[in-house]
Amino acid sequence: MTTSSHTKMLNQLKNKPTILKKFLKHNAPKLRQHGRNIKHCKLxxxxxxxxxxxxxxxxxxxxxxxxxSLGFKKYH
Ligand SMILES: [Zn+2]
Incomplete structure (x- = not known):
C-alpha cells in the first residue's frame, strides 16, 4: 500500500463501520518513530x-x- 492511499481507503469505508473496524485492525499502517515515511510533502x-x-x-x-511564489530566485 502506498503512503498516500491509507486515508483514501478510510473515506471509502466510512459507510461500512464493521468493515472499517476490521480494516483498522488488520491493515492500518504502523506508526513509525523515524525513517523515510515520517516525512511527507505538504502538497x-x-x-x-x-x-x-x-x-x-x-x-x-x-x-x-x-x-x-515562495520567493526563491534562480541564478544562472
Ligand atoms: Zn510534492
Whole structure:
C-alpha cells in the first residue's frame, strides 16, 4: 500500500463501520518513530525527494513548481 492511499481507503469505508473496524485492525499502517515515511510533502504527500531545509517540507517536484511564489530566485 502506498503512503498516500491509507486515508483514501478510510473515506471509502466510512459507510461500512464493521468493515472499517476490521480494516483498522488488520491493515492500518504502523506508526513509525523515524525513517523515510515520517516525512511527507505538504502538497502532494510523497515521501521521495524531500527538501526539509528552511522548513520547506516539500518534495523536489513541488518545490520546482512553487519556488518563485515562495520567493526563491534562480541564478544562472
Ligand atoms: Zn510534492
Amino acid at each position: 502532494c504527500g510523497t515521501t521521495r525527494g524531500m527538501i526539509s531545509k528552511y522548513g520547506l517540507d516539500l518534495c523536489r517536484r513541488c518545490f520546482r513548481l512553487n519556488a518563485k
